[in-house]
Amino acid sequence: MDGLDLARWQFAITTVYHFFFVPVTISLVAITAGLQTAWYRTGKEKYLRLTKFYGKLFLINIAMGVVTGLVQEFQFGMNWSDYSRFVGDVFGAPLALEGLLAFFLESTFIGLWIFGWDRLPKLVHLGCIWMVVLGTQLSAYFILAANSWMQNPVGFRYNAARGRAELTDLWAVLTNKVVLVTFPHTIFAAFMVGGAFVAGVALWHLVRRPGTDGDVFRSALKIGASVVLVAGVGVAISGDLQGKVMTEVQPMKMAAAEALYETEKPASFSVFTVGTLDGSKEIFSIKLPYLLSFLATGRFDGEVQGINSLQEAYEQLYGPGSYKPNIPLTYWTFRLMIGVGMASAAVALWLLWTTRRGRAPARWLVWLAAPLPLLPLVANTFGWIFTETGRQPWLVFGLLPTASGVSPGTTSGEVITSLVGFTALYGVLAVVEMRLMLRAIWSGLPEADVGVGRPRTGGSDDDESGADDEPDPLSFAY
Numbered sequence: 001m002d003g004l005d006l007a008r009w010q011f012a013i014t015t016v017y018h019f020f021f022v023p024v025t026i027s028l029v030a031i032t033a034g035l036q037t038a039w040y041r042t043g044k045e046k047y048l049r050l051t052k053f054y055g056k057l058f059l060i061n062i063a064m065g066v067v068t069g070l071v072q073e074f075q076f077g078m079n080w081s082d083y084s085r086f087v088g089d090v091f092g093a094p095l096a097l098e099g100l101l102a103f104f105l106e107s108t109f110i111g112l113w114i115f116g117w118d119r120l121p122k123l124v125h126l127g128c129i130w131m132v133v134l135g136t137q138l139s140a141y142f143i144l145a146a147n148s149w150m151q152n153p154v155g156f157r158y159n160a161a162r163g164r165a166e167l168t169d170l171w172a173v174l175t176n177k178v179v180l181v182t183f184p185h186t187i188f189a190a191f192m193v194g195g196a197f198v199a200g201v202a203l204w205h206l207v208r209r210p211g212t213d214g215d216v217f218r219s220a221l222k223i224g225a226s227v228v229l230v231a232g233v234g235v236a237i238s239g240d241l242q243g244k245v246m247t248e249v250q251p252m253k254m255a256a257a258e259a260l261y262e263t264e265k266p267a268s269f270s271v272f273t274v275g276t277l278d279g280s281k282e283i284f285s286i287k288l289p290y291l292l293s294f295l296a297t298g299r300f301d302g303e304v305q306g307i308n309s310l311q312e313a314y315e316q317l318y319g320p321g322s323y324k325p326n327i328p329l330t331y332w333t334f335r336l337m338i339g340v341g342m343a344s345a346a347v348a349l350w351l352l353w354t355t356r357r358g359r360a361p362a363r364w365l366v367w368l369a370a371p372l373p374l375l376p377l378v379a380n381t382f383g384w385i386f387t388e389t390g391r392q393p394w395l396v397f398g399l400l401p402t403a404s405g406v407s408p409g410t411t412s413g414e415v416i417t418s419l420v421g422f423t424a425l426y427g428v429l430a431v432v433e434m435r436l437m438l439r440a441i442w443s444g445l446p447e448a449d450v451g452v453g454r455p456r457t458g459g460s461d462d463d464e465s466g467a468d469d470e471p472d473p474l475s476f477a478y
Helices: 003-019 022-042 045-078 081-115 122-151 170-174 177-208 214-249 251-258 291-297 307-318 327-354 363-369 371-389 412-443 460-468
Strands: 156-159 164-167 269-275 282-288 394-396
Touching: 003 022, 003 045, 003 371, 003 412, 022 045, 022 122, 022 177, 022 214, 022 371, 045 081, 045 177, 045 214, 045 412, 081 122, 081 164, 081 170, 081 394, 122 170, 122 177, 122 394, 177 214, 177 327, 177 371, 214 251, 214 291, 214 327, 251 291, 251 307, 251 327, 269 291, 269 327, 327 371, 363 371
Parallel strands: none
Antiparallel strands: 156 164, 269 282
16 A cells, blocks of 8 residues: 555544544433433433433543544644645634634533532533533534535635635535535434434343333433434435435535446436446346436436546546546445444334333343444444545545645655554553443443532531532543
8 A cells, every 4th residue: 555545544544433432422412411401391310310321421422532533633734734735724714613612612511511510500500511512513513514615615715826725705614505414414313323322221221130220211212212213314304405415516426326337317226236346337236216316316307427427527627537436335335324324213113112111121132232322323434434435536526636635745654653553542442431331331320319409508517518418420430
């Protein structure tokens, strides 16, 4: 491998690893806020205990997500300096907003939420966790706005003298048609992960510890599975809209998703295809007529451009070269994204059915507890692999080829060294994360002994009662 291939591998590995924590963080904090809201409105102890239980798991996950996310900035300086120089003026605004507004909002109110259980009024404390939810949503939006600019560059001018794009319209970047469909699709997909995580943990406790807090975890299972189903509908609707926008701004990606070499009207969607190794010829295929036309254009008789005709058009527009992404990779990640996502929704529906009317889950269902959260997480991963590899050979579509973005002075040996270092670091972090999460899950539900909103007592006459009122903080240690 040359330096470019190694740099791409390193960025892919670190990004995919980091994204394992992102959808759990986005969704679990919102589910935790919903549980605390239910406790605030109903006063039921079970919602308070679930809030504290899943809140601790959220804190473990976000701490690890922040650590792994810091590595992404290192990537830009180490291996992609020319890319950073090209996009820096455009990316500066949304990423600054993400850091100064969204991340600041998250970090401030997370602290208030953690240490405010016995110090803040109930409504104020509840507002803190909802501000964290708002911060995570804003953070996701600003980052996706930057990524969507790579898919569909808008609101800029190209400075040929400096060889970079310069921002001219921030509002155009923040309202890019790609981010407007990508954001809801990403958020709904994240909620599928969080709902499956909540349901999976609850299922494990119901099967392994049926007599311990069974009613509480049964409620958590229903909440988690319901979130998966509702989010699954949102993923399907937003994904349909995203496919049509993708066809408009990146027709080659849609053609590659179907391995469609010749333009068709109407176009079929293949559920399963066996082809040659390079994907250029079809040997056997199971197809659904008219479906690709509808996904791409919104009409069952719509025309979908093929790879060959797009290649010719791109050569005339951008010059000689191959503008085809890795067809087999794009084809299968697109289907695995859809298939695994549908499987996770089916499992959630089946769990709701098998546990209806207070029925106890069968013991063998414990084998679903671990894979259940992984299904939508794997679907998310395949979706991002499809999104980023389907854009190739461009870093910024139509403007900056991937080969032009790598750092010119970086050698293969340097990339290998940093790749080995990151792999070792991430291996250690994975062990720490799993130990902390498993320990917190195994410990079960905490007692509802946090008096949110109780006035703090003080003075020499109240020292003893004041000590008794100290909260049991949401903390963890390794």
